[in-house]
Amino acid sequence: MLFWLLNTYSDALATWHIASPGETRVFLTARTALATVSSFLVAVLYGPFAIRWLKKHFRERIDSASPRLNELHSTKKSTPTMGGLFIVVAIVAAALLCGDLGNRFLQLGIVTVVLFGAIGAVDDWVKNRTSKRGLTARQKFAAQCVASILILFPLYWHLRSFPQMQGLPLNLGLLTVALGPAFVLWGGFVMVGTSNGVNLTDGLDGLAGGCLLIAGSAFAALSYLAGHKVMAAYLEIPHVTGTGELCILFGAMIGALLGFLWFNCHPAMVFMGDTGSLPLGALLAYGALCIRQELLLLVIGGVFVIETLSVIAQVVSFKLTGKRIILCSPLHNHFVFRGDPETRIVVRFWIGSAVLALLAVASLKIR
Numbered sequence: 001m002l003f004w005l006l007n008t009y010s011d012a013l014a015t016w017h018i019a020s021p022g023e024t025r026v027f028l029t030a031r032t033a034l035a036t037v038s039s040f041l042v043a044v045l046y047g048p049f050a051i052r053w054l055k056k057h058f059r060e061r062i063d064s065a066s067p068r069l070n071e072l073h074s075t076k077k078s079t080p081t082m083g084g085l086f087i088v089v090a091i092v093a094a095a096l097l098c099g100d101l102g103n104r105f106l107q108l109g110i111v112t113v114v115l116f117g118a119i120g121a122v123d124d125w126v127k128n129r130t131s132k133r134g135l136t137a138r139q140k141f142a143a144q145c146v147a148s149i150l151i152l153f154p155l156y157w158h159l160r161s162f163p164q165m166q167g168l169p170l171n172l173g174l175l176t177v178a179l180g181p182a183f184v185l186w187g188g189f190v191m192v193g194t195s196n197g198v199n200l201t202d203g204l205d206g207l208a209g210g211c212l213l214i215a216g217s218a219f220a221a222l223s224y225l226a227g228h229k230v231m232a233a234y235l236e237i238p239h240v241t242g243t244g245e246l247c248i249l250f251g252a253m254i255g256a257l258l259g260f261l262w263f264n265c266h267p268a269m270v271f272m273g274d275t276g277s278l279p280l281g282a283l284l285a286y287g288a289l290c291i292r293q294e295l296l297l298l299v300i301g302g303v304f305v306i307e308t309l310s311v312i313a314q315v316v317s318f319k320l321t322g323k324r325i326i327l328c329s330p331l332h333n334h335f336v337f338r339g340d341p342e343t344r345i346v347v348r349f350w351i352g353s354a355v356l357a358l359l360a361v362a363s364l365k366i367r
Helices: 002-008 028-057 067-072 084-098 104-129 137-159 180-201 207-227 229-235 243-264 274-290 294-300 302-321 331-338 342-366
Strands: 169-172 175-178
Touching: 028 084, 028 207, 028 243, 067 331, 084 104, 084 243, 084 274, 104 137, 104 243, 104 274, 137 180, 137 274, 180 207, 180 274, 180 294, 180 302, 207 229, 207 243, 207 274, 207 294, 207 302, 207 342, 243 274, 274 294, 294 302, 294 342, 302 331, 302 342, 331 342
Parallel strands: none
Antiparallel strands: 169 175
16 A cells, blocks of 8 residues: 555656665665554554453363473463464555555465464364364474465466576575475475474463564565565575565564563463464575575574474483483474473573574675
């Protein structure tokens, strides 16, 4: 809406700078800031109403495979969950208000949030309204794969239209691999893996939200740089025209998470649930795929990667040797079992996430 107004009345604003050197329409920075503020306000103002409704229909059921973990988290029982609903609403509302709705990257980004949010909502509904622990692993994986394909095929056709993206190169240090149509398979692996990694991290009050806030800020900066012709050339990173508009989405994500953390800080009034963790993880992966920075996603999302690897290592170790390498997976539960205060664990994970994000962004010029 705002972008349309700026285009419609561009003649009246002729004295202003109409287009940036990055080929992104005017006021991108201002629109990103407005998207951040507006999504924060939507989350904060809509949050109390959503929480009251969720409290009546969707309360957290402490029912993990670990009796001791269930005991340690017993105080969280009956806390409203599916708080991701008002995160998704805030992101989509801000994107529609501030974004260029003719931009393919923005369009597919909104679709990513909605599709993965719907998968998470179904999983949360099954978990909280039936005796099951949500969708089965196969059902969730299949749904995520289908959603990824619906997003990545259009993205593939759009990206390949750029001369510098022919072959869709994957930069592996000094080695560059041309993906071609295999981009869809690679992208599906990245999206599903990141989505589930964030989901595994969402186990303590504010943990996933804070780490996502930091990762989203990093990708907002990276999207701006990738969409800016001059800055991309200076940093020697892929310049993809139009990806600057992803700043609107990531700005909206930042604002929505700030609003959500208002209610999710310890002791949490509401939990994110799969309704929030799945779409936010998928959005990070989608941004990385658009700007061809999947390897930086590994660094920026390092906390999510470590949490995922801790689960894999725990399962493999137990099946092969009958022994566990940590007290309880994912990793944050190891510290819970050790007796560390929840707030200390969460803040230290935030610090780790911030350091990784700074290192990733700093590495652009080093490379």
